[in-house]
Amino acid sequence: MNIELNIRQIRTTIPNGVQMVCVSKYHTKEDITKAYKYGERVFAESRAQELLIKAQTLPKDIEWHFIGHLQSNKVKSVCQWVSMIQSVDSIKLINTINSYADHVIDVLLEVHIANEESKSGFEERQLIDFLATDDWKQLNKIRIRGLMGMATNTNDVNLIRQEFRKLKVLFEQVKKDYFSNNLYFDTLSMGMSDDYQIAIAEGATMVRIGSKIFGNHQ
Numbered sequence: 001m002n003i004e005l006n007i008r009q010i011r012t013t014i015p016n017g018v019q020m021v022c023v024s025k026y027h028t029k030e031d032i033t034k035a036y037k038y039g040e041r042v043f044a045e046s047r048a049q050e051l052l053i054k055a056q057t058l059p060k061d062i063e064w065h066f067i068g069h070l071q072s073n074k075v076k077s078v079c080q081w082v083s084m085i086q087s088v089d090s091i092k093l094i095n096t097i098n099s100y101a102d103h104v105i106d107v108l109l110e111v112h113i114a115n116e117e118s119k120s121g122f123e124e125r126q127l128i129d130f131l132a133t134d135d136w137k138q139l140n141k142i143r144i145r146g147l148m149g150m151a152t153n154t155n156d157v158n159l160i161r162q163e164f165r166k167l168k169v170l171f172e173q174v175k176k177d178y179f180s181n182n183l184y185f186d187t188l189s190m191g192m193s194d195d196y197q198i199a200i201a202e203g204a205t206m207v208r209i210g211s212k213i214f215g216n217h218q
């Protein structure tokens, strides 16, 4: 794997205004350091323990995002190291983050858009109901920056496109109905190594790319 070459090639396909997050889960500190030296500063991990080990030893100007399922008992330690949690998939988790965070944490609300049970996230209805309560406005450690979603793992490009399109529509609706006076609600995180170009075409402002940069893990 030539990480520098991979990054260079991927970067030519990502327009200005779309942020690339390097998904470094399962990959070594040496590999992350290569991407760092090549100029990347935003990395994402999906397991708490792995994040803590890497964040404590790698350069402090790395901005870490968390993208995996986050258990309540890991929230406090994860919050110390991340600037954003992209995988907020329940009201309980939002409240837990708010009570443990020592600084304001940017969060994305994860929406279940795939037709796979295994993927997590709010159902659309549940998300709207939560935002309509206004309870979240009292959470002073939480800044809701936008939505995140993962498409179905399939070769059916049309299905993937439809799922991203649906998420974009929801994003615009939520933005209009609940965040119209809020400049921070600006992030639509969708697209991974195999589908990020479709996601960008459908309106992603952030893509999360792992294997296309670092190769497949063992």
Ligand SMILES: *Cc1c(COP(=O)(O)O)cnc(C)c1O
Pocket (backbone or CB within 6 Å): 023, 025, 046, 067, 068, 150, 191, 192, 193, 194, 208, 209, 210, 211, 212
């Ligand atoms: C692993 C992961 C990615 C990156 O997947 P690749 O296919 O390796 O690019 C993106 N988002 C989430 C939530 C992930 O868990």
